Amino acid sequence: MINYEKEGMVFDVQSFSLHDGPGIRTIIFLKGCPLKCLWCANPEGQNPLKEIRYHKTKCTECLDCIKSCPKDAIRSDYDSKGKLIIKFDKHKCINCVNLNCKDACFDDALKVTGKSMTVDEIIKIIKRDMPYYRNKGGITLSGGDPTYQHEFALEILKACKEEYIHTTIESAMFLKPSIVKEFINLTDLFLIDIKHMNSTRHKDLTGVPNNLILENISTISKNKPVVIRVPIIPGLNDDDENIKETAKFSLENKIERINILPYHKLGQGKYEQLGMKYKIPNIEPPSLNKMNHIKDIIESIGITCVIG
Ligand code: SF4
Ligand code: SF4
Incomplete structure (x- = not known):
């Protein structure tokens, strides 16, 4: 039985995407993430609730x-150039149902990130896009991390399977093995991030250790196709040893492909809009030479490597 009335918090739905899985895809971005990667390019995906930008x-x-805020969560301040700005106190803001502050702003300076949607609403969008999938395309659950709202994500996947739609999930798979099994049953392709092979280092960079993630990857790769994705963050995880360990782990688990994703700063502006601090402002994107060097290391171990 599929619960089409199940609600979840979504921050974007993109149709006709050529990324994040084969063919033409509909990407559904769910809010909430158990990790807090220093370089996160989608900080609006971290908090599971609606937020003001x-x-x-x-x-x-x-x-x-x-004046509109019932919780006294907003105050004025000045930025480094002396311009008056608005600041939100995240501890006082209760993301009030009416979002009074947004309605009070007639200049469109406050926007809401996050929308409550039912499985039924999501499936209607997917059915509209279905003619474009042809034989190859389908849907991809992304985020944030879609496993954070695993009950909602699983209902969407079930509904897609009813329609014989190809399903992909983009995740770090930091969740209980018993729930991983449910995802294995409903997902055709897993795109799984490995941010660092050393668990202590992984915790420094993301807030959580990697043991559970690696254990889940081993289980999933025995049952479904897996592509490993490694964000390449200069000085944080791009050393030869970490890259070799990632490739060896993939080989041991019979994973055939690693995508390496160069760090970029495109999400940086969103941090300011959300009142969050960007923690690695001084890191620059890796050079093409560096990306090719990493690709060579991975391919020397016997794994296909794609940049991007
Ligand atoms: S969402 Fe509600 S509680 Fe939060 S700042 Fe706006 S008015 Fe205040
Ligand atoms: S323009 Fe909008 S964000 Fe700026 S002070 Fe007025 S209500 Fe607040």
């Missing part, structure tokens, strides 16, 4: 939002 270039400094 503040666009300071649109703010006319009317201060109506401050």
